[in-house]
Amino acid sequence: MTILGLKEAEVAQLVRAVTPDQPGIDLQEIEIRFARAAWGGIVEPGDSAAGRVIEAIGPVRALVALHEKWPVDRLVEECAGGVAPGEASSGIERWQPRLHLDASVLALRQATRYGVRFLVPGDPLWPEGVDDLQDHKPIGLWVRGTDDACLSLSRSIALVGARAATGYGEHITMEASAGLVDRGYAIVSGAAYGIDGMAHRAALASHGQTIAFLAGGVDRFYPSGHDALLNRIVERGAVISELPCGASPTRWRFLQRNRLIAASSLATIVLEAGWRSGSLNTAGHAGDLGRPLGAVPGPVTSAASAGCHKLIREFNAICVTNADEMAELAPLPAAPASGAPEGDSGGLDHTAEARVREALSTHAPRSAAELAARAGLSVADVTAQLGGMELEGTVRERNRGWLAVAPEKSASSGEPEEEI
């Protein structure tokens, strides 16, 4: 650490203070954590070149490279094909001017003042979902909140939407958030005015877990009008950002923050969104990640629902109208009952089959590709599951795709009630 010109003892003390539950970490681990914290202040979120360099030579050596001003050739060579020369060159141009290790130490000190903790990939509290972002995954995450809230991300659904929400939008968000909490989900959102704020509030009111991802440092809440709300989330949930303390939110950071909302949760649901709402960006990230995407319809006469309808029409979002339908997008494994589950062939296979089953309809034939999109599985996995299910007689293939076979036929099925 001395080569970076910092006081080892102070840095070690600060890193230990923000590292959860690992009092005995050694100097090498401290270097790694400090380097990741420093990188988080050097790059803008989602910088894939930085992600690849850090992946190739580790965060410490990557920081040394920057500190020692390695020529591009040397960096490319050490990365052994992990990064292209042009990319490394433009990366260094971006990163070099922002290498201020003193600022990284200040950010760490500020973090200790606010009880902020710093998570790195592989930590027990690290949300595994964000690893699906690959080169774009966060280098580290700053957290204010409880361990339980961090762990609850593995069973979370993101509820997002417009700041300019209507009474209708707020009402359905409240119902959705409370309903999903009742069904065992944690609620992820972005702490903005409108839909986001209502999603967090209703989760808290229902004594559920809720997690807010911010576009700036977790020491400075944005929007400031949500100070009280964010303080309550810190107490009973978690406020998370990949930006170090002191960082301001920017337009780019909001867009990248949205990828964390989509990646850290099992499914994303847009409750109300105008034609160009930022929440459509979150929906786009969910789609890119293959995460189930839902949208709540509203009056076609309401501009605040136009984005939701666009998602349903053009982005294959599933139309969801209540908490049950939202939960169907990301079924939780059944709570472990007292006694071993009967006839369960176990683990992953069972889950994949359950997801294919959820994606099937008894009425509308669906292709393997469509089922894959709905189930968030690969076409190959879906095809494999369908083969087994066809043998069991629980699905059948029709001209236009696959149908679930209803367990028993209701005599009055499909009969309308209204006419005559």
Place this chain on the structure above:
Amino acid sequence: MTILGLKEAEVAQLVRAVTPDQPGIDLQEIEIRFARAAWGGIVEPGDSAAGRVIEAIGPVRALVALHEKWPVDRLVEECAGGVAPGEASSGIERWQPRLHLDASVLALRQATRYGVRFLVPGDPLWPEGVDDLQDHKPIGLWVRGTDDACLSLSRSIALVGARAATGYGEHITMEASAGLVDRGYAIVSGAAYGIDGMAHRAALASHGQTIAFLAGGVDRFYPSGHDALLNRIVERGAVISELPCGASPTRWRFLQRNRLIAASSLATIVLEAGWRSGSLNTAGHAGDLGRPLGAVPGPVTSAASAGCHKLIREFNAICVTNADEMAELAPLPAAPASGAPEGDSGGLDHTAEARVREALSTHAPRSAAELAARAGLSVADVTAQLGGMELEGTVRERNRGWLAVAPEKSASSGEPEEEI
């Protein structure tokens, strides 16, 4: 005709009176038309056994068979495999007790009083769409209205929905009907209270064509509260039924009437429907026929939109929010402009390609099966079109299906406007 014990001269006069634009039809043609009219009074709508017998031996000989009480064996033999013995046997049991040719003459006489005309398959005014019903197609159609209205069925869209409509439902139906009329469509519906009535009214108010299909005879309007509306439709549009004059609507006839609404129009759109609305039955017919099906979303808090959301979620209905999106479901061939269209490779091929193009998205990959469902084409036709379009570079295949290639990329695409 004498073998049926009727007065030839009277029957000939009545049949001529209800036959549009064919003053010189001969006795053979009169027999055929009378037999079809009589069969319409004998069978319930959609009787496929009757459809097959009539297809196999013609309506006149089929009527003779009933009149002369042929044994089942003889009927099956003459139909030469067109009908199964069990089917013929139960058919005869159904039809025999309802063979009252005097009643058929009375219905014809009543038809002449109301200026009703009787159409049979192949007539210039016969709506070709209903032929897609195959064995279930109507044996004949009774019409009160204009020739133009009958012909306009080839460019019609069905707007249907609940009788218990809300103000929201009536508002969007008015906008949809007027908007589609402005775009050159005729409006088909069922003359019921609520959505149906509003669809007809708005079409009339926009000086468009509108056609009402009834579940009973066209001499007795149902519901009676829509007497004035139906009279206006007769004057400027058309009221059509497969039931002869004097027939009452029944539950079964409403359900079968719905198949005519779906089959005679290019696409069906459900504007507002409760969870068990009769309009879902019309939607089911449209789906069975491979006709494009649209549903208008509404507040998830409104029970009157629950059926529409169910159609979008479970029956692959396309979410449509305005007249433009509804028109996309069934694009009309461009109006013949002054001067030949440039670079048009002509007729059907062009139409199929246009429909595939409409069904593609630039964002959401769609499988050939899904495109077929959206375009109302067979999977084979869609695959053939995609092959040509891929060569042209206007589509490309992705992991999960086909994407349209956007003509030119907008620099600001996808950027949200709202945040920060």
